[in-house]
Amino acid sequence: MTLFRLDSSIRTEGSISRAVADTAEAAWRAEHPTGEIIRRDLGVEPLPSTSWPTAVLASWTPADQHTAAQLEAVALAARLGDELLAADSIIVAVPLYNWGISQHVKAWIDLLITDPRFGSGSETPLKGRSGLLVIARGGAYGEGTPRFGWDHATAYLSLILGEVWGLDLRVVEAELTLAEIVPAMADLKPLAAEFLATAHAAAATHGRDLGEQAAALASV
Template identity: 55%
Template sequence: MTLFRLDASIRTEGSVTRELADSAQAAWQEARPGQSVIRRDLAADPLPADAWSTSALSGFVPAEQHTEEQLAAKALASTLAEELLAADAYLFAVPLYNWGVSQHFKTWFDLLVTDPRFAPGGDTLLEGKPAALYVARGGGYGPGTPKEGWDHATPWMVRILQDVLKLDLKVSVAELTLAPVTPGMEGLLGLAQDSLDTAQQSAREHGKSLADQVAAAV
């Protein structure tokens, strides 16, 4: 049994999404000790910004005319595809940045779908496999808040992971994560801690649930 984990936070220390994924991974490994984990850290090892366009445009050129750059981009896309295909369950830890999708995660997905195995309209090779998405939002975006509707990332990621890749997706969100370090948010510290505690609990439950789902499918 293999777990795939993707991290997109630009922070390696103090990242809430990384902490949530750590909790889920620990629960997975406790339930399935000795099983392998594939890591894709998009901050420690960022994907080249031009890899997506280079790989995508190579499809309009005969294979024998591909440049070294195109061959390298296609090989990188193939590596991303192989990582997903080699796994049985998935963790995606992606923070909300400037109300939109992390550029690292967007680049990862755009490049992934240039691989023919993940091309839009093709076979759904991951259908039904269990996955969890962890999101951290610095402010509050719930119903009735001033920023309700400003999170343009989470719905898109759910659409991609659940409806395009066909993963059996669970989602956990920690809100108000900037309260401890932002002047003027002191009154929200209690709500921030409650949100984090709830997200951590669900992350631990997700880790065990993913392991159980994979075991049941074997």
């Protein structure tokens, strides 16, 4: 059994998305103690921002005329695709940055979509596999909050991972993560702690489910 895990927080210390994904990973690991985990960390090692346009240009260029840079970009896109296709279960951990996703996550998605297996002509390449999206947000975006509708990351990522690529996707949201550090949000600390505990509990459940679902599929 193989798990692919993507991290993208620009911080490695105190990251909530990483911590919640750790909980999910531990639950998956409990199901598959000898399973393999493939990791990509876009926060620590972003993809080159030039890879996507270069790979798009390569797709308009006959293969025997590809430049060295185009060959490299196409190979990188293929490697990203291989990482996902090698996995039975997938965890994607993402922070909300500036009401959307980071350029690093967008670069990963865009580059993957240049790979013919993941592009617009492809048929849900991850269909049947189980996935978990973990998203950490500093504020709160639920119905009735002043910024309801301002989170432009969750729906977009659900679209790509679930609809376009076909993952059987669960979502865990940790909100109000800035309450611990922003003085103006001090009153919200108890609620933030409650949200965080709920997020970890959900991650544990989903991590176990991911492991069980993958095992069930493999035994068919």
